[in-house]
Amino acid sequence: xxxxxxxAIYFTGFIVASAIRIVYTREYRDRVRREGKxxxxxxxxxxxxxxxxxxxxxxYVLTPLLFFADYNLPFxxxxxxxxxxxxxxxxxWRSHADLxxxxxxxxxVVEGQQLVTDGVYRxxxxxxxxxxxxxGLAQPLLLWNWVAGFxxxxxxxxxxxxxxxxxERVMQEQFGRDYEKYMGTTGGLFPRMR
Numbered sequence: 001x002x003x004x005x006x007x008a009i010y011f012t013g014f015i016v017a018s019a020i021r022i023v024y025t026r027e028y029r030d031r032v033r034r035e036g037k038x039x040x041x042x043x044x045x046x047x048x049x050x051x052x053x054x055x056x057x058x059x060y061v062l063t064p065l066l067f068f069a070d071y072n073l074p075f076x077x078x079x080x081x082x083x084x085x086x087x088x089x090x091x092x093w094r095s096h097a098d099l100x101x102x103x104x105x106x107x108x109v110v111e112g113q114q115l116v117t118d119g120v121y122r123x124x125x126x127x128x129x130x131x132x133x134x135x136g137l138a139q140p141l142l143l144w145n146w147v148a149g150f151x152x153x154x155x156x157x158x159x160x161x162x163x164x165x166x167x168e169r170v171m172q173e174q175f176g177r178d179y180e181k182y183m184g185t186t187g188g189l190f191p192r193m194r
Contacts, residue, residue, distance in 0.1 A: 001070055002144040006078040007061055010142045013085050014054065017092055017135075024096035028103055031110070043166075045159040046105075052155030053135065060148035069146040081141025088134035094120045095127035107166050109174045117182055123191040125182070126164055130189045132156045164188065 060066045096103060098119030104110060120127045136156055140149030168188075171179045186192055 001067075001072075002142070003075070003078060006081065006142045006144075009078075009082050009085065010057065010139070011061075013089055013135075014057075016089050020089070020093045020096055024099075024103060025105065027101050028105065043159070043162050045162055048155040048159055049132065049152060052152035053132075053139070056151040057139075057143055057148045060143060060145050066145055066147045069148075071144050071146060071149075073141065073144055077141045081138040084134055085138035085142060088131045088138060091120065091127055091134065092131035095131060098127075107163065107170050109170060113174070115171070115175045115178055115182065117186075121186075123186060125186050125188050126167070129156075129160050129164060133160075133189065 056066075098121055099116055102110075102113050102116055124130055132152070133156065136150075136153035139152050143149045168183075175182075
């Protein structure tokens with residue numbers, strides 16, 4: 001059974017991540033309201049991670065349904081998971097902050113959008129996905145259950161396999177050689193080894 005401390009850390013982090021998203025999507029939501037249009041979801045897979053980072057962990061904590069899949073880890077594993085989780089939350093915040101008004105939760109290029117190559121984008125082209133992968137690695141160290149612990153990895157990877165190539169294509173179409181040059185100097189999900 002997961003120690004209550006790590007359950008508390010997990011859900012506190014979830015609240016922090018939700019706050020980051022709310023704050024940094026405000027401008028996007030305002031723009032959508034002003035334009036009076038509802039953006040289309042580019043893939044239904046965008047809803048899948050909510051199952052992995054919220055719904056399944058909540059079922060695990062609030063019901064006995066998933067207790068059959070519990071495992072035990074040393075306390076230090078939970079501390080390591082906490083450190084990874086903090087890094088994931090920092091990267092999630094930093095990637096939203098660095099994108100600023102260029103952020104869109106759907107694959108689109110908005111009027112006036114610029115190619116962002118500063119901050120964390122100087123080294124990684126898709127740091128939000130990296131943040132979610134780190135979260136997915138921290139989750140089984142914080143929620144000691146084979147189902148709840150690995151739920152985010154199981155749900156974020158299919159989304160990334162579809163979204164990352166689609167985003168790369170849209171950015172190449174919009175920014176052409178500038179984006180290709182940027183691709184040559186950065187890693188997709190992790191910093192490029194020189």
